[in-house]
Amino acid sequence: MSVTGEGGWYPLMLSADLAPDTTAGSTMLGRDLAVWRDGQGQAHVWDDRCPHRGMRLSLGFVREGALACLYHGWRFGADGRCVHIPAHPDLSPPGTIRAAPLRVAERWGLIWAAAADEGGALPEDDPALAAVSWVPVRSLRIEAPWQGVAGAIGLPEGELAAVLDRDVDGRVLAALLPVGEGACMLHLLAAELAEVARLHDLADWGQDVRARAEERAGQVFLAGAVA
Amino acid sequence: MSALVLYDDELDEDCYRVRLFLSLLGVEARRVVVDVVPGGEQDSAAFRAVSPAGVLPVLRMDGQAVCGAQAVLLALAHGRAEWLPEGAADFARVVHWVQFAGGPLRAALLMRRASLFAGVGDEQSARRRAAVAALRIVEDHLAHRWLDGGQWVVGEGPTVADIALFPTVALCRDWGEEHSAYPALRRWVRAVRALPGFVTMPGIPDYG
Ligand code: FES
Numbered sequence: 312m313s314v315t316g317e318g319g320w321y322p323l324m325l326s327a328d329l330a331p332d333t334t335a336g337s338t339m340l341g342r343d344l345a346v347w348r349d350g351q352g353q354a355h356v357w358d359d360r361c362p363h364r365g366m367r368l369s370l371g372f373v374r375e376g377a378l379a380c381l382y383h384g385w386r387f388g389a390d391g392r393c394v395h396i397p398a399h400p401d402l403s404p405p406g407t408i409r410a411a412p413l414r415v416a417e418r419w420g421l422i423w424a425a426a427a428d429e430g431g432a433l434p435e436d437d438p439a440l441a442a443v444s445w446v447p448v449r450s451l452r453i454e455a456p457w458q459g460v461a462g463a464i465g466l467p468e469g470e471l472a473a474v475l476d477r478d479v480d481g482r483v484l485a486a487l488l489p490v491g492e493g494a495c496m497l498h499l500l501a502a503e504l505a506e507v508a509r510l511h512d513l514a515d516w517g518q519d520v521r522a523r524a525e526e527r528a529g530q531v532f533l534a535g536a537v538a
Numbered sequence: 539m540s541a542l543v544l545y546d547d548e549l550d551e552d553c554y555r556v557r558l559f560l561s562l563l564g565v566e567a568r569r570v571v572v573d574v575v576p577g578g579e580q581d582s583a584a585f586r587a588v589s590p591a592g593v594l595p596v597l598r599m600d601g602q603a604v605c606g607a608q609a610v611l612l613a614l615a616h617g618r619a620e621w622l623p624e625g626a627a628d629f630a631r632v633v634h635w636v637q638f639a640g641g642p643l644r645a646a647l648l649m650r651r652a653s654l655f656a657g658v659g660d661e662q663s664a665r666r667r668a669a670v671a672a673l674r675i676v677e678d679h680l681a682h683r684w685l686d687g688g689q690w691v692v693g694e695g696p697t698v699a700d701i702a703l704f705p706t707v708a709l710c711r712d713w714g715e716e717h718s719a720y721p722a723l724r725r726w727v728r729a730v731r732a733l734p735g736f737v738t739m740p741g742i743p744d745y746g
Contacts, residue, residue, distance in 0.1 A: 328721045333728065336718040369718075372745045381743050449681040452719035454670075496719070510685045518678060534642040534671035 320433050322421045322472055322486035325498055327447040329354060329422060334378060336369035339424060341491045344413070345369035346422065347378050349389060356424040357391060358411040368410065378410070420445040420500050421472070421486055439474045445484050445500040448513050453521045455528035457495035461487055464497075464520060483513060493528065497521070542567035545588060545596040547574045551647060551705040552607040553595040554739040555639075559611055559701045562735040563618070567597065575655055608640040608702060615698040622698050631692040635699035638675070639706065645669040646706045649713040666713075673710060673720060676703060680722035689729050696733060704730050708742045 323337040323346055334347040336359060343359035345368035355378070359369045366382040373379070377386040377394050385404075386395040391412045393404035414425035416433045419440050423433055453460055464485055466473050472486035482502035489495050499517050501510055525531065544560070544567040546553045560567055572594060573579045580592045589596045589605045596603050597610040604613045612633070615622035623629050645668035652665070679691070691699040707723050708730075717724045730736065738744045 324718075324721065328725065330728075335724065336716055338716075338718065370743055372743075381745075448685065450721045507685060511682060514678075514681055514685060530667070532667045532671035532674065534645070534668055534675055 319427075319471075320416065320423045320425050320431070322488050322498055323356065323424050324422050324488075324496070325447040325450055325500070326354075326417055326420050326422055328450065332373040334369055334371055334373060336367070337424075337488070338490045339426065340489050342426075343367070343369070344424065345371070345378070345410075346424075347371075347373055349373065349376050351376075353389065354415055354417055354422050355389060356413045356415045356422070357387075358413070360411070361385065362387075362393065362408050362410055419472075419484060420447050421498060440472075440484065443482060443484075444503040446503055446505060446510070448499040448501055448510050449517060450496050450498045451517045451521050452490070452494065452496050453524050454494050454530045454532075455524040456493055457487055457489040459527060460495055460497060460520065460524045463524060543570060543598040544568070545570045545572050545585070545594060545598075547572050547580075547594055549740060550574060550594055551650070551709055551739070554705045555607040555701060556595045556597060556610050556614075557739070558704065558737055559614055559698070561737045562696075562701070562733055563614065563621075564735060565614070606640070608636050611698050611702055612636060620695060620697075621701075623693060628693055628697075632697050632699045635691050636702045638672075639699075639702035642668070642672040642675070643703065643706050645672050646710060646713070646715075650706075650709055653713040669710075669713070670715065673707065673715065673723070676707065677720045677722050680726050684722060684725070689726065691726075696730065700726075700730060705739070705742075712741050 321339045323339065323344065324335065329335055329346060329348045331348050331352055332350050334345060337344045337346050345357045345359040346354065348354050357368060359367050361368050361380045361382065363380065363383060363385050366380060368378060368380055370381045371379050374386060377388045379386045384397040385393055387410045388394045391410035392406055393408040396402055396404055416423045418433060465475055466485065466487060472484065475483045475485050484500040486498040487495055497517060497520060499513055501513055542565065544556060546557065546569050572585060574594065579585055580594060586592060588603050591605065593605045595607060595610060596605050597613065599613065604610050622632060645665055649665055649669040690696050691703060708727055711717065717727065
């Protein structure tokens, strides 16, 4: 499945968290990404930099099947090419003005992006994963090194996603996105037909994982009165 | 209701809480602008005569000056059961979150003020951790609500609790917290933005 390093695939977010015609941000090993879904349901992942002035595309919005930058309204189609410049509506923009798309795949309820243009395809035939339909539970940001979290939840060495042996109607799919040195996103999904109470248990378990990982990393987040 | 008067500062998120709610309700108020930065007008004798503790926003309604965002929101919501449920259990839930917005979540408001107006870059400060922890409490709540099929903080539709919480959540990018770290909040922000009568303030993107 997903392997870190060259040619690896990274689980950016739950498919359910990207509605059609919306944009979101993500960060993969310090690389900022704009993630968006067009009206046909296709997900796109680009570097989070507008070809115009380098502003963040993830703050933009989807219009007429294209991603519109919030700043000056330039629009970019599914292949990343600029299709519309509001200040020059009659101009057909040169093909060289282009956002930088990454390879993207949607599997097992998750949106994946490839760190490199070449390299491993995302296998579709992992029997443990493909046999089940996965119900999204939630994602949590954890401010601790991802390696420690991967070890704590029992991901096999070199993997960023695995079916865990946890008691939520048998199966839990956990996927980990390394955001940077000291932060990651943990995505949790349950095997279909899990009772709602079990989904709540799994979400709570995610909170426990977060609290323990951050405590080990010396990061304690406590709400309360502050000056 | 006699004519409403709102003492308002455009850049203040507490004032935005009230402007947003008035707009969602379709209620007009005459605006009196209070120049806080750089004017310091909240400390002027004239304003202190209206709001003795210098608190913004103030809504003058029926001869009473109601001071502070949480108080104004509740005063406006009174008698509108869709925004402030009458049943004891849901009423309790709503005022719980209104209080949270004016309590622990203030850490986030203070982080924003510090980074916008004082240029303080204290990423790992105790204040940032308290602010993140408060955002997470809302995030965790909404993640659980979503598992039950709920989209809003309390009940089946938006309440004054959503409006009390919204500005601080929507503006957290101003102090360096990305919405990508809070998927449940992101989903909910989109739902609030889609409400008829929604208005933005500087710092909250307007998609036009
Ligand atoms: S920076 Fe994106 S349109 Fe100008």
